[in-house]
Amino acid sequence: MLSAKSAETVRATLPAVGAAIGQITETFYAKMFAAHPELLRDLFNRGNQNAGLQKQALAGSIATFATYLVDRPDTRPDVMLSRIAHKHASLGVTREQYPIVHKYLFEAIVEILGEAVTPDVAEAWDEVYWLMANALITLEERLYAETQVLAGDVWRQWTVTGRVAETADCTTFRLTPADGAPAPAFKPGQYVSVQVELPDGARQIRQYSLTGAPAAAERTITVKRVHGPSAGGPDGEVSNHLHSQVEVGDTLRVSAPYGDLVLRDTEAPLLLASAGIGCTPMLSMLEHLSESEHTAPVTVLHADRSPAEHALRDDHRALALKLTDATVRFWYEADAEPGDSEGLMDLADTPVAPGTQAYLCGPLPFMRAVREQLLAKGVPAADIHYEVFGPDLWLAAA
Structure with a gap:
C-alpha cells in the first residue's frame, strides 16, 4: 500500500505520467539497451521491441498498477502481476535485474517530464516502482521454488526426438531431456521458453505452449512460422530458425514450465x-x-x-x-x-x-x-x- 503522502502525489501526477508514459517507456528502453546491449540480444524479444509491443505492454502495466494503488488501495492487480511473474520466470529474470530497470526508467521519467519531477514526485513514483517490483520478485522466487530451480536457473538441454509438419506453417517438435532425467511436471495450459542462437550470435527466447499430456515422458511444442514482420507483430526470427534449422537429434535450450492459464480441477462446465x-x-x-x-x-x-x-x-x-x-x-x-x-x-x-x-x-x-x-x-x-x-x-x- 502506498503511503498517504505518496498516494496524494501519485493521484495528482498520474494524468501527466499517463499522458507521457509512451515516451517514457520508449526512452527507457533506448537508454537501458544502450548501456546493456546484452539484454536486447539475449533476453528481450527483438521483434516485439521493433514493433513497439513491449513498450505498450510496459506502459499499460505501470499505469494499471499505479491506478490500483490510488483508486483501490486495499487491492492490487494480482492477475496482471501473476502473468508478468510467470513470463519473467520463464526467462530467468532475477531480483538483481530490477535495480537496472529502476535506474533507466527513472532517468527516462526525469528526461521526459523535466522540472515536473520534484523530489516529492520522484519519491512517490519510486515507491510505486518498488511496490510493483517487490511484488513481482516475491512471486517469481515462489515460482522458482515451486519448479525446484535456483532463481533464474531455469534452463536445461532437451533433445529433439521427433518432428512433424502439422500444416504448411506449423511444426510439432517432440522433446526429451538430454541428460536422461525425468521430464519436469507441468500443468495443463502452461508453456516453456525456448532459446536459440541466431546467425548474428544473439540468443533469442520465445514461449511455446506444451501440447501433450502433463504425465507424458516427453514434451511437445507446436511452432507456427511467422513470415517476416507483420502489422504490429514480431518478426518471427526464432520460429523461422526452428522450422529451417532444427532437426531430429539436435538439442534445444528449454526452460522449466510456467504460465498462469492453468486448467483448474473442477466439476463445473x-x-x-x-x-x-x-x-x-x-x-x-x-x-x-x-x-x-x-x-x-x-x-x-x-x-x-x-x-x-x-x-x-x-x-x-x-x-x-x-x-x-x-x-x-x-x-x-x-x-x-x-x-x-x-x-x-x-x-x-x-x-x-x-x-x-x-x-x-x-x-x-x-x-x-x-x-x-x-x-x-x-x-x-x-x-x-x-x-x-x-x-x-x-x-x-x-
Whole structure:
C-alpha cells in the first residue's frame, strides 16, 4: 500500500505520467539497451521491441498498477502481476535485474517530464516502482521454488526426438531431456521458453505452449512460422530458425514450465475457445480432462482461416470427443467443411451452461470479441481466463 503522502502525489501526477508514459517507456528502453546491449540480444524479444509491443505492454502495466494503488488501495492487480511473474520466470529474470530497470526508467521519467519531477514526485513514483517490483520478485522466487530451480536457473538441454509438419506453417517438435532425467511436471495450459542462437550470435527466447499430456515422458511444442514482420507483430526470427534449422537429434535450450492459464480441477462446465495457434494450450487441457475422466460438460470452440491452417485439427476434435459430455464446433473463414461453421466465431446459438468456467487463447481482438459474447450470456468476468501469446496488450489497449 502506498503511503498517504505518496498516494496524494501519485493521484495528482498520474494524468501527466499517463499522458507521457509512451515516451517514457520508449526512452527507457533506448537508454537501458544502450548501456546493456546484452539484454536486447539475449533476453528481450527483438521483434516485439521493433514493433513497439513491449513498450505498450510496459506502459499499460505501470499505469494499471499505479491506478490500483490510488483508486483501490486495499487491492492490487494480482492477475496482471501473476502473468508478468510467470513470463519473467520463464526467462530467468532475477531480483538483481530490477535495480537496472529502476535506474533507466527513472532517468527516462526525469528526461521526459523535466522540472515536473520534484523530489516529492520522484519519491512517490519510486515507491510505486518498488511496490510493483517487490511484488513481482516475491512471486517469481515462489515460482522458482515451486519448479525446484535456483532463481533464474531455469534452463536445461532437451533433445529433439521427433518432428512433424502439422500444416504448411506449423511444426510439432517432440522433446526429451538430454541428460536422461525425468521430464519436469507441468500443468495443463502452461508453456516453456525456448532459446536459440541466431546467425548474428544473439540468443533469442520465445514461449511455446506444451501440447501433450502433463504425465507424458516427453514434451511437445507446436511452432507456427511467422513470415517476416507483420502489422504490429514480431518478426518471427526464432520460429523461422526452428522450422529451417532444427532437426531430429539436435538439442534445444528449454526452460522449466510456467504460465498462469492453468486448467483448474473442477466439476463445473468448461468452455475452451481458441483461434489460430491458440489451440495449443487447449490440447494439453483436453488431454488432462480425458486422463482425469472429467464428466461435466465441455464446449470446445475454435476459429481459423481454413481447415488446412488449423494446426492439430484432427487431434483437437478427437481429444474433445473422448470426453463423456463434449460439444465441438469449428469456424473457418474459408473452405469450411460439412459440420463446420463459416466466418468468425459467433456464440449466438452456442448454449453456455450456468457456472461455466471459460478459457480463451488467440489473438487479442478474437479474445475481446469472445469475452464480450460470454459476458452477454451471463458468464462472470472472474470466470473468463485468457492467455496472450507475446506481450499482454489487453490492459494497454483498454
